[in-house]
Amino acid sequence: MREFLMDAWLSALGVTHPVLQAPMAGVSTPAMAAAVNAAGGLGAIALGASDPAQAGAMIAETRARTDRPFNVNLFVHAPPRRDPVVEAAWCEALRPAFAEQDAEPPAHLRAIYPSFAEDDAMLALLLEARPAVVSFHFGLPDAARITALKGVGCLLLASVTSLAEAQSICRAGIDVLVAQGYEAGGHRGVFDPDVHDDRLGTLALTRLLAVKADRPVIAAGGIMDGSGVAAALSLGAAAAQLGTAFIACPESAADAGYRAALMGEGAAHTVMTRAISGRPARCLPNRFTTLGAGLSVRVPDYPVAYDAGKALNAAAKARGEVGYGAQWAGQGAPLARAMPAGDLVRAIVAEM
Known part of the structure; x- marks a missing residue:
């Protein structure tokens, strides 16, 4: 297996392999995050569609399943x-x-x-829970929220789909960029869905940000196996984030109809x-x-x-x-594999 140097921020989190599980609302679970952690990756849970009580319960369950850091994700869409x-x-x-x-x-x-941009109760929960990693999708919260989260020790990640979005995130003090290519499954992370979208693919966007943005980059979109992760790292990414790859895992909350569709002919035609x-x-x-x-x-x-x-x-x-x-589901959906999340991480690492 080819060895890759780990970025210091990943090593500080106890991550031994540059494989991140995407936080997918309605799909990712505390069990999935814990299994990914145990295999040396970075697990995640999605709080964007949850109220503070549900979010608190998910954080507590994840902590009961793993003693390692994990990512909690928020939606920061415009009202x-x-x-x-x-x-x-x-x-x-x-x-x-x-x-x-x-x-x-x-x-x-x-x-x-609500959007996290206006959800004071969710902010209060996070400031009390102090998760090691907090990530944002659809945009950024205001400076006060960013400062408050960093003040309690949270490492902050944010999805970007363009260089302009990346530059605004860097100015805001976000620590790590998640480069979401147009291949990615689920919601497009554009800050404003009504403006022109250049629809940059993962390859082009990852390399662009690795050269032009003064932040570590996580590649996301269409990556399903170790070859994809290795390709992302060769472009300058610090790690790769995979979502669709984990949908068929038994720890996923996807229902039977979703799983059947993922394994069917339609997977090639997202x-x-x-x-x-x-x-x-x-x-x-x-x-x-x-x-x-x-x-x-x-x-x-x-x-x-x-x-x-x-x-x-x-x-x-x-x-x-x-x-x-x-x-x-992303454009790599035909490569989905139904296996436990921890086994999937280990397979990806072996393929690298």
Whole structure:
């Protein structure tokens, strides 16, 4: 096995292999994070869709399973712009799909969770819990929140999709950049989903940031095995972050329909869609992505649209239909392997 020098910040966390498990809301679990840690990687849990009580319980469970540091992830999206006309039109556009499931769309949509940018209760929880690593997706919290988290010893990571975003993150004092290529599964980490997206791939973005940004870089997007990790390191990344690779692990919270879709033919044909949540996200092709592609009405802002998406998925699952889920996956999905998370990390390391 080729040996790679570990960055000091990774060594300080007790990480022995430059393999990070992505924090995936609805998929990653404390058991997954602990298994990745035990294999020498850095595990993660996703708190962005949780309230402080749920987040506190997840942190406590993860700490009960591992005595090593792990990453906790927050969503820092701009607060949604509420427009009752747009929201009503969206629900009406979804009405036929709800009717197929013998259900009605919601009468009113909700912003189903707040952004960390305005969630004081979540900040208070983190300042008390003092997780070793805190990461941000969709943007950055304000300077006061960054200063407070660094003041209690948190190492801060943030997703970026461009050099401009990376430069703003460096100015804000974030410690490590997560270079999310367009290949990545799940939500695109762009700060503003309504501005032009250059759609940089993982290879180009990782090398660009390694040369141009004065921060360690973690490569993320389309990486599924040791060869992919080694390639990222050769481009100047300090580590690679893998998400889709862990979905089929038994520690994953993905349901049976999601797992079957990941292992099916559609894995080779992932698509970007806003229809499910209101933000661009890479998904396995399913009934929801097909539905969204055929609708011409404006999608409400994230996470308001997600309220309708989750309601439609719940109605469909109650009737045995699994094609309306948020089945996020990256372009490397056909390389997914169903094995315990710790074994997967060890296999990746051997492949490097």
